[in-house]
Amino acid sequence: MKIKSLLFLLAFFCFFQKAKAQYIKVDDTFSTQYLVEKVLVNSSCAQVSDFKETGDTFTAGKKSLGFFDFNGTSFPFKQGIFLSTWSSNNTPGPYDNQRGGGSRNWSGDPDLDAALGILSINATVIEFDFVPLTDYVSFNYFFASNEYQSYFPCEFSDGFAFLIKEKGSTTPYKNLAVLPGTTTPVSSKVVHPLINPVNTNNGVQPGCPAINENFFNGYNTSNSPINYAGQTKVFTAETKVTAGKTYHIKLVVADDREEVFDSAVFIEAGSFSSKIDLGTDRLVVTNNPVCFGEQLLLNTNLPATNSYEWFRNGIKINGANQPTYQVTSAGTYRVDVAFSPTCIISEEIKIEYTPDLILNNSTLVQCDIDADGLTSYDLSTIDANLKSNDANITKTTWHDNLIDAQNSTNGIANLTSFSNTSPNQILYVRASSKYGCYKIATVTLSTATTVVPSPNPIAICDEDAIQDGLHPFNLATLVTPQLLNGLPTGLVAEYYLSFADALAEKNKIGPVFTNTQAFQQTIYARIKNGLDCYGITPVTLVVNTFDPVNFEDETLFLCAGSSVSLSVNSGFSSYLWNTGATTASITVQQVGTYTVTITNDKGCKKIKTFIVKTSEKAIYENAVVKDFAGNKNTITINYKGKGDYEFSLDGTNYQDNPVFTNVAPGSYTISIRDKNGCGITTSDFIYVLDYPRFFTPNGDGYNDTWKINNLSSLPQSRIVIFDRYGKLLKELTSASDSWNGTFTGTPLPSNDYWFQLIFADGKIIKGHFSLKR
Structure with missing residues (x-):
């Protein structure tokens, strides 16, 4: 019971959803004459006759063509006619992916085969004769097909064509169902998105890239208004015809080889009729507006026997009653052509104009050294001035004559170095926009013969550490004011290494320029009046060097309570010390930094610095002696003072270190000398003591006794001598x-003996010596 209830609810839901969805309605009961006259044409201006149809005769009570209504859906057309390759009742939605099919006995169409090169089957055809009133006919349509699935668009497509030719002509039909601007027939093989590889019973089909995807309108779903897998966007089939002649129209769609996976063509109601072709809209957005100042002739290409009314922006233009109208301003233009009281055909076109190109006639003045009116010009310098920064100008070309400029031929190739062939020669500049519009201006090539006097040589001093005669010149402050003094206001100066560069305005230098030729160099100034050359003149640059001898910075020392003289060589133009003195030398009594600035006869300056530091004679404090070490005794001198000192034990040989090593026993006088010349400090005698390592008491008068020399320097000290057993001797x-x-009184034998030197402070030095006989 529960399962049955569930199935009932599911069936009810599906029925409700289908009833709720909207699909187109079709009716295949109308005659071909009705479908053409009342649906496809539906106009009193149409002259159609001789109606025929062929199609499905194998589905009882059904045809494969008929009338459709959009039934409130999103279908592209509200009403129209359709032709399909299966029964008409299969055309409305929803899309259910039927395999479809017709009959192998339902034949194709030989004209379609000839037009598309296919072998058709299951063809549906509508034919009629048509007499156009104008020279242009068109109608709107789109193609839908069940071939838009799997990999089929890569290999298969049903065929359709809209064929037209003059009635009775033996020439082939012209197919109007083609991609815009081409002769390629519309089909699912030439209009589809990317097709990915597909697994099939016959293996993997590789798919194919997208082609003309911008014309594909998408795949359908179960909610689609029609029962086809996908469709193209809306196309317009159109062609030129001759008014008054009779043409035969044949609309045909068919399967290619196989009757399965059907297709259809939908044609918009009322879209087939004679039309007036005034051309495409001339719009900025489509990059084809009318050029400023031009006139556009709108031509209906119809005889003057008809009645004409022209309108601009919906307002009738008085007096405009001819087959043509000359447009001179932007707007939406419409023409109403009355072929009879009940047949009026209208057409409109939108016209936009480009803005006027801003291009000024001009004169370019160049300097002429020999005043013959012939010189070299850089035409590119005036290009921006000609265009006044008009962003609409995308290209300019220069020409020798007006005809070449008008035809955009024989342009001047080298704009940066153009030599005029006659005085005051006129050139023609053609400025173009991206829309192909152009304007021409003239440029007169004139010459200036103004003589600008050269300034006096511009001299500066080489202030670098290396006096090489090379130094930066600020041309804007050193040269320009002198050049422009007395000339008309508004002129500017530019600088170049050579006259040729100045004439051609190439390789400009400055405003800060370091001369490339040592000591003296000539450059050239170009005086400009706007873009024009006012004059060219040479400018001499001079670099004076100043490198006096013995002018390095010095450091001197001032001894306490004295003075020091600071001096430089004499013979310079001026001296200035930072003390305010103006002599070649000064005497100072205080430490510090002193500078003197000297100036030579060319005004070049040089600065020398004296650093005066303090120094003084040393104060001797004491000396620390470490003796009784043979020749390894040391003396360390203790002192005070602010000088730079050296030390001596004999008053002759000095060293920087106050510590003397390997000092032999003896008496010494310490000398401390200030290296900066502030004096020598000396000490009293100091003694370095030592003892003899042996003595020989043999009565020969030499080394007969043992004693410590200079012991008198150590009063209140005593020496005790022992034998090896510690016996006091x-x-x-x-x-x-x-x-x-x-x-x-008894001589002791040769042997080693020991002693102790006992100082007054209790310090004891021990040692031993040998007695030899």
């Missing part, structure tokens, strides 16, 4: 005492 208590190698 001798005590020396004065500097004059010595030991003769005896104990209680």
Whole structure:
């Protein structure tokens, strides 16, 4: 019970959804004459006759063509006629992806085969005769097909054609169902999006790239108004004809080889009629507006026997009653042509004009060194001035004569170096816009013979560290004011390395320029009046060097309580010290930085700096002696002072280090000398003590006793001597005492003996020596 209820609800829902959806309505009961006269043409201006049709005769009570109504859907046409390759009742939606089919006995159409090169089957045809009243006919249509699925558009397409030819003519039909601007017939093979590879029972079909995708209107779904897989966008079939002649029209659609996967053509009601062709709209957006100042002739190409009325923006133009009308201003123009009281055909066209191109006649003045009226011009310099920055001008060309300019032929190739062939020669400039519009202006090539006097040489001093005669010149401040002094206001100066560059305005230099030729160089100034040359004159640049000898910066020292003289060479034009002094030398008594600026006879300056530092004689404090080390004794000098000092133990040999090493025993006088000349400080005697390492008491008068020399420098000290067993042998208590190698008057044997030097502060130095006999 529950399953049955569910199936009932599902069936009810599907029925409701189908009833709710909207699809076109079709009616195949109308005659061919009715479909042509009342639907396709539907105008009192039409002259149609001799109506015929062929199509589906294999579906009982049904045809394969008929009338359609959009039935409130989004269908492109509200009403019209259709021709299909299957029964008419299959055409309305929804799209259900039927395989379709007709009959193998339902034949094709030989005219369609000839027009498209196919082998057709299941053809549906409407034919009639037509007498046009004008020279132009058209109608609107689109093509729908079930071939728009799977990989089919890559290989298959049903065929259709709208064929026309003069009645009774033996010439082939002309097919009007072609892509715009081509002779390519419209089909699903030439209008489709990208087709991806497809898996089929016969293997993978590779698909194909998109072609004319902009004409494809999309695939359909189950809610589509018609039962076809996809369709093209709306096309207009159109052609020129001769008014009054009889033409035969044949509308035909058919399957190609196979009767399955059917197609249809939908033609808009009322769209087939004689029309007046005034041409395409002339609009800016479509890049074909009418050029400013031009006239456009609108021509109906109809005889004057008809009645004509012309309108601009919906307002009738008085006196405009001919087959043609000359347009001179923008607007929407319409013509109503009355062929009879009941037959009036109208056509309109939209006209827009381009803005006027701004191009000024001009004169270009160039300097002429020999005043013969012939010189070289850079025509490109005036190009922007001619156009006044008009953004509508996209191209300019220069020509020797007006005819070449009008025809855009024989343009001047080299604009940057053009030599005139006659004084005051006139050139013609053609300016074009992107719309193909143009305007011509003249440029007169004139010459200036103004003589601008050269200024006096412009001299500066080489202020660089390297006096090489090369230095920057600020031409704008050093040269230009002198050049323009006394000349008319509004002139400007530009500078070049050569006269040729100045004439051609090539390789401009400055405004800051460093000469490339040392010491002296000539450059050329071009005086300009706007874009014109006022005159060209040479300018001499001079670089003076100034490199006095012995002018390096110095550092001097001022001894405490004294003064120091600062001086430079004499013979210069002027001196200026930072103290305010103006002499070649000064005497100072304070430390600090002193500068002197000297100036030579050319006005070049040089600055020397003196740094005066303090210095003084050293103050000796003491010396620290480390002795009793043989020749490895040291003396360290302690001192105070702000000078730069060196030290000596003999008053002759000096060293920078106050520590003396490897000092031999003896007495010394310390000297401290200021390197900056502020004096020498000396000390009292100092002594470096040591003891003999052996003595020989053999009575020969040489080295017979043992003692420590200079012990007198250490008062209140004593020496005690021991044998190797620690027995006290001798005590020396004065500097004059010595030991003769005896104990209680008895000579001691050769041996090593030990001593202790005991200072007053309790410090003890121990050592040993040898007695040799």
